[in-house]
Amino acid sequence: TTPPAGGTASSVPLTWSADSQAWKLGCGHDYVVAAPPGQVPPPPVPQDAGVWAASQNAVHGGETLVRLSVQGRTDTAVVLEALRVRVVGRSAPVPGNAYAMNQGCGGSITPRTFDVNLDKDRPIARAVAGGGVDGPIPAVRMPYRVSARDPEVLLVNARTQGCDCRWYLELDWSSQGRTGTVRIDDAGRPFRTSGIKGLPRYTYDTSARAWRPYS
Template identity: 60%
Template sequence: MAVAAAVVTALFATLGSLSALPSGHAAPDAGDRVSGAPTAKAAGGARHGSATPSPSPSKTHGRPSGSPSPSPSGSGGTSPGPSTSPSPKAVSAGIPLTWTVYSHRWAVGCGHNYVIDKTPDQVPPPPAPQDASPWVQTQNGVHGGQTLVDITVQGRSDAAVVLEALRVRVVGRSAPLKSPSYFTGGGCGGLMGPGSFDVDLDMDRPIARPVPGDGEGADSRTLSMPFRVSVKDPQVLMVDAQTEACDCRWYMELDWSSRGRTGTVRIDDEGVPFRTSGIKGLPQYWYRENGWALVTD
């Protein structure tokens, strides 16, 4: 498979997309699916914007190699000593991939709407696209109407890891925020590549809908899972999630398989769900030379 990273915008709420849970209730992590060996599961993504994903915290199921074996029920005497041979479960446990998440991509690099509970004179000028994340954090901003997420996935070795499905879990719904929306308009940049996927968060069971890339020829292809990654062959999943009718909190689950094992990792915004709120009917501001101006048309 080619070394260059294939750009894939993916938001997959596939086969088992779950219905939204009531607002304020977190959904439990999905149980691991086992195929011949135990599966590892991790929560949270790696840091934003990293070109090469770093390992994420993981939790391994199964008894570690060398730990004492339990004594049979009702048996007398002393318990058996530590296992002298490595446990196959412990040897095979572990997540064979790493990933990074960046949740402040702007549509075609032009700009993005953020809902901010401040008056225009309290909001500083919009940032450059690469500085969007810290700018939004200092303003306590929320994605307005749309969240674009780049997920870079890479294997830990030359062994192929198949990315089977990307599902969406909406864990909170409430009425859209009433604060103004600020559009961080700027210069336009790169287009969405082949393999883009749209997700409608307003659906009871959000699913991913493959759409063509923005380019021409090969760049306008429509791609869908599964994809294959390794340490030399990363993959970028580009997710476009939208809402008009709710203040939605959501995260994703990525199913993988490799060498007879299967598992699921949680993809979220550095340990917390992504958050997207509708902006229909809100006052909207655009930054001009002399400050924020209300959009009237």
């Protein structure tokens, strides 16, 4: 790997941001919370998911969807060569209850999507087909090209049934004879996903304003 000139983040020819609180179709997601239903507030609107999850010490249940936006710093093309998964911790799924956020589902555009099975010994980010209001989006494997005028949005869907997994992504890039790798994580910490198999699961009854067993 060719290190960036000067070793500073600004010398990397791309910028990125990652939202680990994305929900499937903008509405479907589970969180594991170590509290009974009577002590858990109603589900938030999607844009407030991070604040809600932090206030409840919630862990992503069953899957984590990371919406990754990548853009070049200039008009010079940067090639995104590969996206890799690094699992840095595995333990038994966290105890608690699973709370479903499936309220008010509607149409949502899905960007290029990668599927990750965290239960594999060596999980990989596999390109899969997506879709949205404008129709299906075929699976397109890397490499991709980005620049300041041509950003790319990727959706990584990491799933587990059997572990409390801590993981991050590595994105390989090349541009004008230089190469490098950037680590994609959750504000300096690994992403975290825990299985919900066997846990009590609840959904919110808006008419009763209370959590009810999922059926």
